[in-house]
Structure formats: structure tokens, C-alpha cells
Amino acid sequence: xxxxxxxxxxxxxxxxxxxxxxxxxxxxxxxxxxxxxxxxxxxxxxxxxxxxxxxxxxxxxxxxxxxxxxxxxxxxxxxxxxxxxxxxxxxxxxxxxxxxxxxxxxxxxxxxxxxxxxxxxxxxxxxxxxxxxxxxxxxxxxxxxxxxxxxxxxxxxxxxxxxxxxxxxxxxxxxxxxxxxxxxxxxxxxxxxxxxxxxxxxxxxxxxxxxxxxxxxxxxxxxxxxxxxxxxxxxxxxxxxxxxxxxxxxxxxxxxxxxxxxxxxxxxxxxxxxxxxxxxxxxxxxxxxxxxxxxxxxxxxxxxxxxxxxxxxxxxxxxxxxxxxxxxxxxxxxxxxxxxxxxxxxxxxxxxxxxxxxxxxxxxxxxxxxxxxxxxxxxxxxxxxxxxxxxxxxxxxxxxxxxxxxxxxxxxxxxxxxxxxxxxxxxxxxxxxxxxxxxxxxxxxxxxxxxxxxxxxxxxxxxxxxxxxxxxxxxxxxxxxxxxxxxxxxxxxxxxxxxxxxxxxxxxxxxxxxxxxxxxxxxxxxxxxxxxxxxxxxxxxxxxxxxxxxxxxxxxxxxxxxxxxxxxxxxxxxxxxxxxxxxxxxxxxxxxxxxxxxxxxxxxxxxxxxxxxxxxxxxxxxxxxxxxxxxxxxxxxxxxxxxxxx
Numbered sequence: 055x056x057x058x059x060x061x062x063x064x065x066x067x068x069x070x071x072x073x074x075x076x077x078x079x080x081x082x083x084x085x086x087x088x089x090x091x092x093x094x095x096x097x098x099x100x101x102x103x104x105x106x107x108x109x110x111x112x113x114x115x116x117x118x119x120x121x122x123x124x125x126x127x128x129x130x131x132x133x134x135x136x137x138x139x140x141x142x143x144x145x146x147x148x149x150x151x152x153x154x155x156x157x158x159x160x161x162x163x164x165x166x167x168x169x170x171x172x173x174x175x176x177x178x179x180x181x182x183x184x185x186x187x188x189x190x191x192x193x194x195x196x197x198x199x200x201x202x203x204x205x206x207x208x209x210x211x212x213x214x215x216x217x218x219x220x221x222x223x224x225x226x227x228x229x230x231x232x233x234x235x236x237x238x239x240x241x242x243x244x245x246x247x248x249x250x251x252x253x254x255x256x257x258x259x260x261x262x263x264x265x266x267x268x269x270x271x272x273x274x275x276x277x278x279x280x281x282x283x284x285x286x287x288x289x290x291x292x293x294x295x296x297x298x299x300x301x302x303x304x305x306x307x308x309x310x311x312x313x314x315x316x317x318x319x320x321x322x323x324x325x326x327x328x329x330x331x332x333x334x335x336x337x338x339x340x341x342x343x344x345x346x347x348x349x350x351x352x353x354x355x356x357x358x359x360x361x362x363x364x365x366x367x368x369x370x371x372x373x374x375x376x377x378x379x380x381x382x383x384x385x386x387x388x389x390x391x392x393x394x395x396x397x398x399x400x401x402x403x404x405x406x407x408x409x410x411x412x413x414x415x416x417x418x419x420x421x422x423x424x425x426x427x428x429x430x431x432x433x434x435x436x437x438x439x440x441x442x443x444x445x446x447x448x449x450x451x452x453x454x455x456x457x458x459x460x461x462x463x464x465x466x467x468x469x470x471x472x473x474x475x476x477x478x479x480x481x482x483x484x485x486x487x488x489x490x491x492x493x494x495x496x497x498x499x500x501x502x503x504x505x506x507x508x509x510x511x512x513x514x515x516x517x518x519x520x521x522x523x524x525x526x527x528x529x530x531x532x533x534x535x536x537x538x539x540x541x542x543x544x545x546x547x548x549x550x551x552x553x554x555x556x557x558x559x560x561x562x563x564x565x566x567x568x569x570x571x572x573x574x575x576x577x578x579x580x581x582x583x584x585x586x587x588x589x590x591x592x593x594x595x596x597x598x599x600x601x602x603x604x605x606x607x608x609x610x611x612x613x614x615x616x617x618x619x620x621x622x623x624x625x626x627x628x629x630x631x632x633x634x635x636x637x638x639x640x641x642x643x644x645x646x647x648x649x650x651x652x653x654x655x656x657x658x659x660x661x662x663x664x665x666x667x668x669x670x671x672x673x674x675x676x677x678x679x680x681x682x683x684x685x686x687x688x689x690x691x692x693x694x695x696x697x698x699x700x
Contacts, residue, residue: 105168210235218278237255237268262298266297343557347372348372348420349424354376356428357510360383361546365549403416408454427466430484443640445640449483464501467491471541473485474612475609489654501561503562507567521578533594537574565623608623628657
């Protein structure tokens with residue numbers, strides 16, 4: 055028989071046992087004191103022997119009742135945090151119940167042991183003592199923890215709201231934490247001179263430099279969840295001017311249902327600095343159409359495609375098929391989903407949308423029920439120089455998939471805001487895919503629709519990556535024009551829109567998210583430049599062919615109607631017979647092909663000529679024809695889609 059002990063567990067248990075025993079004895083002493091004082095004052099400080107006998111009987115009953123009720127309510131069994139509201143309520147409930155039972159027993163006795171007022175007054179006095187003892191113990195514990203954290207970094211918290219108070223408590227309760235709060239700042243005048251857990255409010259945002267100097271704080275933490283971008287930038291600038299580091303708490307969408315913790319603190323990212331916070335949607339209530347279904351995602355290795363895979367996986371599809379022509383991208387997405395990537399499972403499909411026979415065979419054998427089409431070529435400047443590639447991948451690849459997937463229940467084509475009154479090859483090709491999807495909606499039994507959104511923050515090859523790479527290399531950040539603006543959204547938000555679109559969208563529509571205000575690309579470049587110690591210059595190169603100064607979410611002829619969701623516009627798309635796109639010549643002169651693509655974006659398709667060329671073309675929207683540059687990808691190149699070629 056093995057007689058082993060666990061000294062570590064025993065040692066850890068002893069302080070808790072002493073604390074519990076001490077609280078129990080303190081509570082019993084509180085009952086004794088309360089009842090004695092209540093009876094003593096009731097008899098005008100003259101207790102006889104008979105009175106003492108009744109009082110002792112009442113005290114004994116109170117001790118037994120309180121102990122039994124406290125045991126039933128787990129009051130002394132480590133269920134409640136010391137001094138918390140939950141413990142206050144548990145103690146109050148136990149004392150009030152004991153008071154009521156004592157009173158009933160006293161009234162039911164033939165000769166009352168104590169006056170009827172004694173249980174009531176004595177119980178109130180006992181409760182006051184119990185809560186006071188717990189408050190003092192908690193205060194002592196917090197001071198002891200704070201004294202242990204003298205070696206931690208002193209920090210100032212900006213924001214004394216619920217998130218700031220939760221973070222403050224988390225910092226104070228962490229004995230070996232990295233941060234020690236030494237002050238709070240808040241713009242609310244009502245919070246001046248306030249002290250939270252012993253930490254004073256020292257002023258508003260403009261007082262950050264003075265507070266840093268007075269407290270010696272090395273870090274300023276913005277504890278305002280989902281703060282406005284302008285506020286984040288201003289607080290960060292004030293912190294840097296004072297010589298302090300700057301960190302933020304995650305947004306509400308990142309925290310989900312958890313309170314902010316010390317480990318959640320992070321440096322501000324581009325979403326914080328640009329003010330693009332994710333719009334929350336109740337996906338669980340609308341994505342039931344994915345559960346148990348066979349789902350195919352093209353461009354699964356790209357930014358949008360891989361996030362689609364991750365989010366759709368939550369809804370337990372019957373089969374999740376991930377198609378891409380990039381084997382490294384498939385490896386990465388499988389690793390993110392499964393935690394390992396052996397590349398030996400049937401959920402990975404290595405194929406190219408340009409291979410029409412292979413795509414038809416895949417659809418025929420795998421029989422997907424829902425298709426998310428995220429594969430596309432997306433870099434605006436390259437497609438301006440090579441419009442034939444846009445035809446083969448974006449246009450013909452989409453039409454191949456539409457024809458092969460004619461029997462699916464839902465088909466979602468991922469488009470871009472550059473398809474609204476397009477002026478570039480990228481915009482033309484994506485507008486044509488919207489029209490081809492609308493044509494498929496009219497001839498197929500399922501639901502076929504498109505989703506249109508702006509630039510994806512941090513997607514592969516986006517403007518943010520280009521700017522960061524330039525700044526990190528010590529080179530100037532290149533921006534096309536100081537006034538150019540673009541819409542931005544997080545990849546999570548983009549994917550939520552895509553999933554919602556498949557649930558609420560109607561046949562042939564394009565769904566467009568309300569993306570808030572457009573962001574000046576020059577401001578993006580300036581925010582990134584400020585993150586580096588060495589000076590980073592910004593160089594303006596001029597708009598490139600096909601670029602717009604300001605992007606449009608809706609075309610001039612499209613009406614902003616939101617019948618099903620206050621943040622999603624649903625616009626009808628005129629259908630385009632695919633016979634027109636099959637006659638495009640991707641190997642012809644680039645300028646002629648570009649004109650043909652522009653003509654197919656007009657409301658009425660042009661007549662079909664001979665030799666694979668389109669006939670007479672109506673006037674096309676004006677295109678910017680400035681000289682092409684070799685600068686890094688700027689905002690227009692941060693187009694959306696999967697980030698992987700079809």
C-alpha cells in the first residue's frame with residue numbers, strides 16, 4: 055500500500071483553511087456581539103440572570119443556523135472571491151435568513167428568550183461587522199499585492215469606464231504582474247478627484263505628459279474598448295511626446311464575452327489607428343444553412359478564403375472543400391485549421407480555375423451544395439499591363455465555375471468596390487463577374503449573388519504591408535496622391551458579410567457593406583511612419599492608370615436600399631449573357647481588350663462582331679492615363695478577394 059503525500063497541495067491548502075476558519079470565527083463573533091448589544095440596549099444596560107440565559111440560547115441558535123446555512127451556500131468553501139459583490143450577497147442572504155428563522159423561533163416560544171427586536175437589530179449589527187471584516191481583509195490583501203509589484207512597470211490607464219476598471223482590478227490582483235497602475239486619466243469631468251481601488255484619477259487626455267512626469271509611468275494604456283481612431287492617435291502621440299510607451303486593450307469584438315486582462319494588452323494595430331472596428335453580426339443565428347452542407351471555397355489559401363475556411367468550420371459543415379492553385383497557401387490554411395498540415399486529406403483540392411475540365415470534374419464528383427468564390431487576380435497595376443490575365447482568371451474562371459456549379463443551392467461571388475462605375479481592368483473584370491453571376495441567378499434554381507466590399511486591412515500584398523516594408527527598410531513610403539481615399543475593413547468583417555450574404559441575399563443582387571467613412575491613404579502612411587524611431591519620409595508619385603482618386607461603393611445608377619439589414623445595401627445587377635465573354639480575345643492588343651472589357655460593363659451589352667472581337671462599343675467611363683510607376687503597392691492595389699490567384 056502506497057503512503058504518499060503531496061506536500062505542495064497541503065502547503066497551498068493551509069493558508070486557505072486558515073483564512074476560511076478565521077472568517078467563520080469572525081462571523082460567529084459578529085453574531086455574538088450583535089445579539090449581546092441588541093439585548094443589552096433593549097434592557098437599558100441591565101441584564102439579569104434570566105436575560106443572560108435567554109441570550110445564550112439565542113446566540114447558540116444563531117451560531118448553529120448561520121453555520122448550517124453558510125455550509126449549504128458554500129460561503130466558506132472557496133466559491134466566492136474575497137470582498138466581491140457575489141460574496142456580499144451570499145453573506146447578506148445567509149444573515150437575513152438566520153435573522154428570520156431566529157425571529158420565528160423567538161415568537162413561537164412560550165416564553166421569549168430575547169425580545170423580538172433582538173434578532174433584527176442583532177442581525178443588522180452582525181452583517182455590518184461581517185462585511186467590514188471582509189472589506190478590511192480585501193484592502194489588506196490589495197495593499198500587500200501592490201507592495202509586491204513595486205518592481206513592475208508603472209502604468210497610466212486612459213479610460214476609467216468599465217473596461218478600465220476591469221483592467222485595473224486585473225493588474226492589482228496579479229501579484230507578479232508586469233504592470234502596476236499608478237494613475238487613471240479620463241475625459242469625463244465627473245470623474246475628477248475619483249479614486250478607484252486606491253488609484254487616483256489624475257486628469258484628462260491633455261494631462262498625460264504631466265501625469266507621466268509626476269508618477270514616473272513608463273507606459274500609457276488606452277483602456278477604452280472600441281475607441282475612435284482619432285482618439286487612439288491623439289493619446290498615442292501624447293504618450294510618445296511624454297517619453298512613454300503606448301498600448302491598447304482589444305476591441306469588444308476581440309474580447310468577446312471576457313473582461314480585459316493584463317495579458318490582452320497589445321501595441322496598437324492598423325485597425326486601431328484607422329478606426330475600422332469590426333461590425334458585430336450574430337452569425338450563429340443566420341449560418342445554419344452551412345451546418346451539414348458540403349461547402350466549396352475557391353481561393354481558399356488567400357486572405358479572404360482562409361478566413362472563410364476558419365469561420366465556416368465553426369458551423370460544422372458536412373464537408374469543407376478548400377480549392378486553390380497555390381500548394382503553399384493550402385498548406386498554411388490546413389495548418390491553421392487542423393494544427394497540422396500533412397496535405398493528405400481530401401478537403402484540400404489543388405486545381406486552377408483556368409482548367410475548365412478539371413473544375414467540371416471536381417464539381418461533378420464532390421457535389422458541393424454551397425460555393426464561396428474567392429479566387430481572383432487582384433493587383434490593379436499588374437492587370438492594367440496584362441488585361442488578358444484578368445480575362446482568363448477573373449472572367450473566364452468565374453464563368454467556368456458558374457457553369458459547373460449550376461445545381462448548387464447557394465453561390466456567392468466575392469467582388470470589390472472597384473466594380474462600382476469601374477475605371478480599371480480589375481474593376482471591369484469584377485463588374486463582369488457580378489453580371490455573369492446575375493445571369494446564372496436567372497437560369498439556375500439556386501441562389502446566386504455577389505458581395506462587394508472595400509480594401510481588407512492587412513491582407514496579403516495590401517497597402518499596409520507595402521508601407522510597413524518600405525518603412526522597415528528605411529525607404530520612403532510611396533503614395534500616389536495626397537488626397538486619395540479608400541474604404542477599409544477587417545478581414546473578419548469581410549468574411550462575416552460574405553457568410554451573411556449567402557443567408558439574406560436575393561438572386562442576382564450585389565450586397566454592399568456600409569463601410570463608414572473613407573480613409574485618406576496619406577493618413578495611413580503617416581500613422582505607419584510614426585511607429586518607427588528613424589524619420590520616414592512620404593513621397594507622392596501621382597495616380598496610376600485605372601486608379602480613382604476616391605472609390606465608390608455604389609455606381610451612379612445604383613440605389614442604396616437596405617431592406618433586410620441596416621448596414622448592408624442590396625442592389626440589383628443587370629445580367630450579362632456569357633456568350634459575350636467567350637468572344638473576348640485575351641491575346642489581342644491590351645488597349646483593345648481593355649476597351650472590350652469596359653464595353654461589357656455597360657447596361658446594354660454591345661453587339662458581337664467577328665473574329666472574337668466585340669462590335670461597336672458605347673462610350674466608356676473616363677480612365678486615368680498617367681504614366682505607370684514602379685512604386686510599391688498603394689491603396690488601389692489593396693483590392694480584395696482571396697489574395698490567391700484563381
